[in-house]
Amino acid sequence: MLNRSSFVLLAAASTAFALTEFNWTSIEPSTSLNWTACYADGLDCARLLVPLDYASPNNSTTAALAITRFRSTSPSSSYRGPILLNPGGPGGSGVEFAVVYGSEIAGIVGAEYDIVGFDPRGVSFSTPTISWFLNDAERALWYPPNQNTVLPSLNETALGLPYAYARAQVQSQLAAARDADFLQYMTTDYTAQDMLTITEAFGFEKLKYWGVSYGTVLGQTFAALFPDKVERVVIDGVLPIDDWYSANLTETMLDTNQVLDAFFTSCFEAGPSVCAFHNNASSPSDIATALVDLLLSLQQKPVPAVASLTAGNAGYGVVDYSLVKNVIFQSLYQPYKEFPALAQALADLAAGNASTIYAASGPQEFTCEPGAAPVNKMFEAGASITCTDVRLNDTLADLQSYYAGMAAISEFADVWVPVRIACAGWKVHRPGQYTGPTGPTNTSAPLLVIGNLRDPVTSWPGANQTAEVLFPGAGFLTYNASGHTSFIAPSTCLDAYVGAYFRNGTLPPAGAVCQPDVQLFATNASARADGGGVSRRGVPGLTMGGMGTRKGLFSF
Known part of the structure; x- marks a missing residue:
């Protein structure tokens, strides 16, 4: 802490x-x-x-x-x-x-x-x-x-x-x-x-x-x-x-999963106009399933990210399972501040834009x-x-x-x-x-x-x-x-x-x-x-x- x-x-x-x-x-x-x-x-x-x-x-x-x-x-x-x-x-x-x-x-x-x-x-x-x-x-x-x-996820490889x-x-x-x-x-x-x-x-x-x-x-x-x-x-x-x-x-x-569940529940209750990762879900479990599917896809196929190529900013790299898992985990520390931005980053990633979540992963340069x-x-x-x-x-x-x-x-x-x-x-x-x-x-x-x-x-x-x-x-x-x-x-x-x-x-x-x-x-x-x-x-x-x-x- x-x-x-x-x-x-x-x-x-x-x-x-x-x-x-x-x-x-x-x-x-x-x-x-x-x-x-x-x-x-x-x-x-x-x-x-x-x-x-x-x-x-x-x-x-x-x-x-x-x-x-x-x-x-x-x-x-x-x-x-x-x-x-x-x-x-x-x-x-x-x-x-x-x-x-x-x-x-x-x-x-x-x-x-x-x-x-x-x-x-x-x-x-x-x-x-x-x-x-x-x-x-x-x-x-x-x-x-x-x-x-x-941190490299222990689940990413054997x-x-x-x-x-x-x-x-x-x-x-x-x-x-x-x-x-x-x-x-x-x-x-x-x-x-x-x-x-x-x-x-x-x-x-x-x-x-x-x-x-x-x-x-x-x-x-x-x-x-x-x-x-x-x-x-x-x-x-x-x-x-x-x-x-x-x-x-x-x-x-002991309480970690409860905070993640709060993301699914509050996202569902907020609706698609407020929570970008809502996807017109019919229940919080639908949002949870969408996240599991996204993570599984990254284990099989990491995606390229180019957040910025401006001078002095090395905003490019690869978004993989470890990076996204860490970003999600980090957001659980400050959900009142971070959940809306996390939802947007996940929605962008699901739509093929990895730059938002990559930019959130910390200094790259x-x-x-x-x-x-x-x-x-x-x-x-x-x-x-x-x-x-x-x-x-x-x-x-x-x-x-x-x-x-x-x-x-x-x-x-x-x-x-x-x-x-x-x-x-x-x-x-x-x-x-x-x-x-x-x-x-x-x-x-x-x-x-x-x-x-x-x-x-x-x-x-x-x-x-x-x-x-x-x-x-x-x-x-x-x-x-x-x-x-x-x-x-x-x-x-x-x-x-x-x-x-x-x-x-x-x-x-x-x-x-x-x-x-x-x-x-x-x-x-x-x-x-x-x-x-x-x-x-x-x-x-x-x-x-x-x-x-x-x-x-x-x-x-």
Whole structure:
């Protein structure tokens, strides 16, 4: 794992919002927060030095965390400190998240707080940055630029899983050979300790935090390691912490098919004038059959696509089963925004025009020319953090069995199991690192857990288990919506509960359920998810990136 509107579970080609207008190297890293105006009015940036190895904090080796704050606008007498954010991944940029959504999140939680995004160690603008390759050309030769958003389906050929397994072992050896000493410190438990260091640098003792998707793993890890340092922690789109550290992601897909069913049902109800893939169907099952037929045809006959041949735009390639399966899966993250565009892309493809869906599959261009945008490293960051967190010794037979179990639950297992396959052969681990909970954790203040009723990659039962079993006393809020995390669509109800929690610790009543303020395939433009929300608003059009959405292989 945001469109309040992505390794393992969940990663944008550096996210959909590539921020290049501020030079982070102009800031000298420091052990205190020395703020510099950046990006836009109301935003400040700093680089905070933290120990690379918290087990040897007096060692001179450090990491420099990139931190951005949307400043509190309240008087100093009512200032309540920082709320830290994490948009998921692992590998998502908290800096970019705060720049894009800081003011809107402040509108929910109150002006008394700084809204703080930080890039976790090894990620994006923080240094040193995780990278397995010597340069962008080597990276692009090993995996295509859209690797962050399109994973080869294990169903596409009989060798799909064995081939992915072999590539993963190459990647594991490459990472260990080039970055082993550094990578062993790129773990969730050390990032959790970084969050405490950041909080203390602001002059506060306890954490205030809102994490989504993989950010819920980070929040749970913090709560498990520092239970007496919890003041307000919201985890939203929950992956249970024990599932993460065991790399057992099967139950994350319990609700995936329900979100796809919501596409068929809402498309049918909207009608052909709103849903382009309707085809005058007589029932939702007719639309489902049309999609199955389209996918089967692609397995037999991929189609050419030429989205653009203009200068500087490599908008051409082949649309195959893997690409379309990934695009459909991605749309399940943000159905309120993406479903209308998905329907149009599928209708165009069925009519012989593959360019629409190809253009949605992520960046296709790579160039060595001076001044070219760097290739995104989110795939490497996500894989490195995830695989260093878990300890696996999977054989090919183990993974085949794991795949069979997940495939029995969801038809999208073929593009989700590669998350675990990517850790095959991974040997980089730190002695003494946190490996998961040994039982329930009682915290100094209760967590607020938010679970969507139909979430494609972090199921509602997992969120419920986290609130009831792993963190007794936590508040639990059900969001009766389809998609990943609460950021998929605006909800006045949900914002009110979150705001009350941050302001005074009030938890939702038992059994509380919120509804979105919009509908799937809404015909009224003002009621569409792209008309408002904390990027629960989104950007019109079918995309495969963005905050809180699946951004690639490691995209929780």
